[in-house]
Amino acid sequence: MEETNMDDCEQNRESEVAPALIAVHPTHQSVAVAVGSNLRVFNLQEGCSVSLVDDSGVHMHKDSIRAIRYGAEGKLFVSAGDDKLVKIWLTDSWCCISSVSSEKRVSAVAVSNDGRFVSFADKFGVIYAVEIEAFHENQSLPNKKAVPILAHYCSIITSLEFSPDGRYIISADRDFKIRVSVFPEKPSDGAHEIQSFCLGHAEFVSCLAFICSKDSQQRYLLSGGGDSTVRLWDFTCGSLLDTCHIGPETGLSQSKGVDDSLLAVTDLCATRGGSLIAVAIQSLAGVMLLSCNLSARSLHFARVVPVPGETFIPTSIAAAYSSNQLWMVMGASTLCASDSAPLARVKVVDGFCESNQDSVEHEMRVLEDKDIRGGEQLLQTLQGSSSIEKDALATAAEAVKTAMCNLLIKKQYPSENREFRKRGRNDKKVNKKK
Amino acid sequence: MLEHEVSNPTHNKKTGLPRKRFYRARAHSNPLSDSHFPIPISPAEVDYSLHYPEMVKVDGSKKIQFADVGCGFGGLLIALAPLFPDTLMVGMELRDKVTEYVKERILGLRTTNPGQYQNVSVVRTNSMKYIPNYFGKGQLKKMFFLFPDPHFKEKNHRRRVISPFLLDEYAYVLAVGGIIYTITDVEELGEWMKSCLEEHPLFEALTTEELETDQVVKLLSTATEEGQKVARNDGQTFRAVYRRIATH
Numbered sequence: 001m002e003e004t005n006m007d008d009c010e011q012n013r014e015s016e017v018a019p020a021l022i023a024v025h026p027t028h029q030s031v032a033v034a035v036g037s038n039l040r041v042f043n044l045q046e047g048c049s050v051s052l053v054d055d056s057g058v059h060m061h062k063d064s065i066r067a068i069r070y071g072a073e074g075k076l077f078v079s080a081g082d083d084k085l086v087k088i089w090l091t092d093s094w095c096c097i098s099s100v101s102s103e104k105r106v107s108a109v110a111v112s113n114d115g116r117f118v119s120f121a122d123k124f125g126v127i128y129a130v131e132i133e134a135f136h137e138n139q140s141l142p143n144k145k146a147v148p149i150l151a152h153y154c155s156i157i158t159s160l161e162f163s164p165d166g167r168y169i170i171s172a173d174r175d176f177k178i179r180v181s182v183f184p185e186k187p188s189d190g191a192h193e194i195q196s197f198c199l200g201h202a203e204f205v206s207c208l209a210f211i212c213s214k215d216s217q218q219r220y221l222l223s224g225g226g227d228s229t230v231r232l233w234d235f236t237c238g239s240l241l242d243t244c245h246i247g248p249e250t251g252l253s254q255s256k257g258v259d260d261s262l263l264a265v266t267d268l269c270a271t272r273g274g275s276l277i278a279v280a281i282q283s284l285a286g287v288m289l290l291s292c293n294l295s296a297r298s299l300h301f302a303r304v305v306p307v308p309g310e311t312f313i314p315t316s317i318a319a320a321y322s323s324n325q326l327w328m329v330m331g332a333s334t335l336c337a338s339d340s341a342p343l344a345r346v347k348v349v350d351g352f353c354e355s356n357q358d359s360v361e362h363e364m365r366v367l368e369d370k371d372i373r374g375g376e377q378l379l380q381t382l383q384g385s386s387s388i389e390k391d392a393l394a395t396a397a398e399a400v401k402t403a404m405c406n407l408l409i410k411k412q413y414p415s416e417n418r419e420f421r422k423r424g425r426n427d428k429k430v431n432k433k434k
Numbered sequence: 435m436l437e438h439e440v441s442n443p444t445h446n447k448k449t450g451l452p453r454k455r456f457y458r459a460r461a462h463s464n465p466l467s468d469s470h471f472p473i474p475i476s477p478a479e480v481d482y483s484l485h486y487p488e489m490v491k492v493d494g495s496k497k498i499q500f501a502d503v504g505c506g507f508g509g510l511l512i513a514l515a516p517l518f519p520d521t522l523m524v525g526m527e528l529r530d531k532v533t534e535y536v537k538e539r540i541l542g543l544r545t546t547n548p549g550q551y552q553n554v555s556v557v558r559t560n561s562m563k564y565i566p567n568y569f570g571k572g573q574l575k576k577m578f579f580l581f582p583d584p585h586f587k588e589k590n591h592r593r594r595v596i597s598p599f600l601l602d603e604y605a606y607v608l609a610v611g612g613i614i615y616t617i618t619d620v621e622e623l624g625e626w627m628k629s630c631l632e633e634h635p636l637f638e639a640l641t642t643e644e645l646e647t648d649q650v651v652k653l654l655s656t657a658t659e660e661g662q663k664v665a666r667n668d669g670q671t672f673r674a675v676y677r678r679i680a681t682h
Contacts, residue, residue, distance in 0.1 A: 153599070192601075194603065199476035412470075413470070
């Protein structure tokens with residue numbers, strides 16, 4: 001028994017590892033990186049690091065940040081995580097206008113497209129909404145109470161999104177469900193009407209992204225999961241349009257003997273028209289590109305863009321629609337330098353834009369550190385250090401992998417173990433007598 | 435399987451039905467724990483021709499319309515089957531041994547009453563987590579929640595099978611006009627279920643006349659094992675029957 005207890009402790013500690021996150025302002029004005037409890041923002045327009053001002057009267061994040069997000073218009077920024085605080089920031093002054101406290105740890109956040117509501121989800125599957133009003137007056141709001149609007153039954157919410165037209169709120173969970181709920185006009189009354197469930201993933205769902213076709217106003221949903229697939233959905237009716245198995249394309253089963261049916265998709269990022277989709281995959285160095293043909297409603301593997309000169313496994317990726325740059329970060333909360341600021345590595349890929357169906361080879365390249373807008377100062381701000389040793393990165397990759405496994409993958413106990421634990425039960429005793 | 439039953443010691447020799455004492459299980463099961471049984475990925479994945487071999491052809495055009503959530507030993511299903519011979523109904527139960535019992539009971543009834551009970555079946559599942567994996571939008575006509583686990587402690591209220599958030603999912607699988615039947619012998623739980631349904635915007639209560647004319651309502655307290663136990667002890671029951679209504 002002692003042995004199993006020790007195992008549990010170890011796993012608990014590992015699951016505390018939080019992967020580094022990245023978010024880009026929709027018009028490319030700033031970039032934010034969260035690693036551990038540190039939130040770092042760099043102003044791309046002025047080329048300087050941003051100092052965060054917290055007027056809300058509540059402390060900064062004290063535990064790992066699990067979700068960061070810009071609002072669709074770029075006026076708001078939200079950060080939240082294990083310290084059960086949802087902090088809402090104004091991006092012009094970078095002051096925190098509100099700190100909403102949650103009862104449980106927060107696992108996902110979203111901002112409604114009109115910027116009126118911030119929504120967040122906790123680890124027990126409950127999704128809350130907070131109304132934001134009069135934020136333009138640049139004064140801090142009273143610390144508001146969030147209203148629960150819907151819930152997945154005790155399942156960790158891994159991703160939360162408002163649909164581009166604002167009609168739906170979409171939540172993905174660890175029990176392979178994606179729920180599409182009608183976002184009500186008065187969220188305080190709850191989001192009771194379910195439009196559809198997108199069911200097809202055989203493992204946890206880790207990330208969601210929207211794409212809209214250029215000609216029609218039709219919108220589609222993309223999801224990535226622990227079953228090594230990226231799936232394309234018509235989310236209004238919950239029908240699965242196509243599935244792309246990314247496992248074999250990584251080449252990891254041949255080169256490293258990794259079971260490629262269990263490579264989790266960690267993040268997704270699509271161009272607005274959806275013709276090109278960047279996919280971050282657990283254990284895959286570089287970023288995978290998929291192409292999407294919306295008229296044929298199909299997804300295809302395009303290629304892997306490697307990062308030359310280092311082992312870079314992105315933990316989070318993001319892009320601004322106005323730029324052709326894909327931002328990637330790799331890091332974990334446990335990866336610390338000697339002065340204990342957690343480290344992260346930032347990389348930028350240039351040429352992330354709609355692909356022309358005819359041109360086969362799409363020009364995309366990973367920028368050298370010196371070519372990144374903001375240069376060394378940006379890296380100093382976002383990474384915690386302008387240069388990072390390679391060894392440190394390798395340990396980060398491992399830490400992120402275990403964090404993901406422990407948090408989202410369901411533990412499988414052999415049936416003998418389960419029977420052993422039931423040995424003292426009365427109904428079992430009756431059986432033994434026979 | 436059926437031919438073995440004659441010599442099966444867990445079954446009654448005369449009726450061919452399973453004997454309950456071989457299927458004893460705990461009265462409670464934790465709905466929050468991770469499930470270790472197979473769950474269909476989506477409603478389309480379930481092959482109902484295995485459940486209803488005489489009613490469902492492989493194309494699966496005929497769909498389940500009644501669900502008894504937490505069906506226990508299956509008393510209600512067995513009573514409903516002859517009343518709605520053309521309607522497919524399923525019991526959902528979390529405890530594996532109890533599910534086995536119901537399965538055997540249905541198979542036994544099918545052999546002793548040829549042509550009957552072809553419309554009932556049972557699945558082992560956690561309906562609180564996986565109801566959308568079994569039914570599509572607006573598929574069900576009736577849902578039953580009879581004598582559910584009361585979970586008295588406030589910290590365990592989230593384990594109750596009727597709760598404001600779970601009602602959203604039940605509203606999703608119920609067709610507009612579909613009816614949700616709940617009954618309990620625990621007054622506190624009865625009030626809870628009633629208030630959850632009353633406050634939910636997608637449900638409205640049936641009128642007294644409607645309750646009187648609905649032949650299923652009478653079965654709620656008489657058909658199930660729990661209901662009969664309550665009646666034996668002259669206990670009181672608390673009922674809440676609501677209709678799924680369209681969104682405004």
